[in-house]
Amino acid sequence: MSRARRIDTHQHLIPPRYADWMHAEGIRPGGVDLPRWSEGSALRFMDGHGVRTGILSLSTPGVWFGDDAQARRWAREINEYSADLVRRRPDRFGFFATLTLPDVEGAVAEAEYALDELGADGVVLLANNDGRYLGDPGFAPLLELLDRREVTTFVHPGELPAPEVPGIPTFTADFLLDTTRTATSLILSGAIDRHPGIKFILAHAGGFVPYISYRILLTMLSQKSKARQAWTILDQGHQVPKLMEVFKRFYFDIALSASPAALPSLLEVAAPDHITYGSDFPFAPAPAIAFLNRQYEKYPLDATLRNAIDRGNGEALFPRLRA
Known part of the structure; x- marks a missing residue:
C-alpha cells in the first residue's frame, strides 16, 4: 500500500554542531526546545510511519543572524553534512540546501554549489528573512536562478517580524501566518x-x-481596480475559477495539517498533483504525527489521490526516487 512508500517532503535534520550552536545561543525555534535528532532516530521514525524517503531540510531559524560570512560558513557545513548523509543512504534521504537570505549574493553562490556539486534535491527558504518576504524585489536574483533551473523550493515559516504573544508558542499560529504572508507576497x-x-x-x-x-x-x-469593482467581479462568479488558478501553482505539504478541519480547504484550493506528504519530524513528536496520520488515513480520499499525495507527487518532484 502507498503508506509504506511515502516520500516525506517536510522532514528536518539537526546536525550535531548546529544543535550545539543553537543551544549556546539559547534559541528555541518556534518557542519550543530544540528536539534531539540523529540519522538513526530519523530512520526509526520513518520505518514506523510508512516513510520510505525523507527530504531533509534545516528548520527555522536557519543560519543568518546578521553576519553574512558566518551564515555562509554554516550553510556550507550543513549542506555538506546533508549531502554526505544522502550519498550513504540515497534511497532513504534527500535534502533541500540551506541558503543565506537575506544575503542574496551568498544565497545564489550556495544554491549553485549545492545543486551542481552536492546534488541537492532543491533548496529551502524561510518565509521571511530579516522581515523581508519572498516577493521582495531585492530577492529577484535568487528567484531568477531558481526559476531558470526549475528548482523545487521548500518554503518554511520562521519567526514573525513582530513581538511574541506571551503564553502562545510561535509555532501555534505565527508560523502559519508567516507562510501566508510570503505566499501572498x-x-x-x-x-x-x-x-x-x-x-x-x-x-x-x-x-x-x-x-x-x-x-x-x-x-x-x-x-x-476599485474595491467595488472587485466585489462585482467576484460576485459574478464566472471569473473565479480562472483567478483561483494562481493558487494551483503552489505545492502544499500536509505536515501537521491532515485534519478533518484543514483538509477540505486544502483540497478545494490545491491542484491534486501539487499536494505532498509531510511529517515535520523531529519538531513534531512521533505520537503527534501518528495521531494526524490516523486522521489522514481515515479521511475519505480517492485511492488515486491518496497514492499521489503519499508518493506519486513526490516522485514527479524528485524523479530519482521513482521506483
Missing part, C-alpha cells in the same frame, strides 16, 4: 508570474492560504 508582487519554473512547496498546507484564498483574490483585484 509572491502573488501580489507578481513574482509567482515572473518565475513560473520555481516549484514552491508551502509548509503546513500553506498556513492560512487555502482558508483565506478569496480574501487574497479580493486584494489582487483591488490593486487593479
Whole structure:
C-alpha cells in the first residue's frame, strides 16, 4: 500500500554542531526546545510511519543572524553534512540546501554549489528573512536562478517580524501566518508570474492560504481596480475559477495539517498533483504525527489521490526516487 512508500517532503535534520550552536545561543525555534535528532532516530521514525524517503531540510531559524560570512560558513557545513548523509543512504534521504537570505549574493553562490556539486534535491527558504518576504524585489536574483533551473523550493515559516504573544508558542499560529504572508507576497508582487519554473512547496498546507484564498483574490483585484469593482467581479462568479488558478501553482505539504478541519480547504484550493506528504519530524513528536496520520488515513480520499499525495507527487518532484 502507498503508506509504506511515502516520500516525506517536510522532514528536518539537526546536525550535531548546529544543535550545539543553537543551544549556546539559547534559541528555541518556534518557542519550543530544540528536539534531539540523529540519522538513526530519523530512520526509526520513518520505518514506523510508512516513510520510505525523507527530504531533509534545516528548520527555522536557519543560519543568518546578521553576519553574512558566518551564515555562509554554516550553510556550507550543513549542506555538506546533508549531502554526505544522502550519498550513504540515497534511497532513504534527500535534502533541500540551506541558503543565506537575506544575503542574496551568498544565497545564489550556495544554491549553485549545492545543486551542481552536492546534488541537492532543491533548496529551502524561510518565509521571511530579516522581515523581508519572498516577493521582495531585492530577492529577484535568487528567484531568477531558481526559476531558470526549475528548482523545487521548500518554503518554511520562521519567526514573525513582530513581538511574541506571551503564553502562545510561535509555532501555534505565527508560523502559519508567516507562510501566508510570503505566499501572498509572491502573488501580489507578481513574482509567482515572473518565475513560473520555481516549484514552491508551502509548509503546513500553506498556513492560512487555502482558508483565506478569496480574501487574497479580493486584494489582487483591488490593486487593479476599485474595491467595488472587485466585489462585482467576484460576485459574478464566472471569473473565479480562472483567478483561483494562481493558487494551483503552489505545492502544499500536509505536515501537521491532515485534519478533518484543514483538509477540505486544502483540497478545494490545491491542484491534486501539487499536494505532498509531510511529517515535520523531529519538531513534531512521533505520537503527534501518528495521531494526524490516523486522521489522514481515515479521511475519505480517492485511492488515486491518496497514492499521489503519499508518493506519486513526490516522485514527479524528485524523479530519482521513482521506483
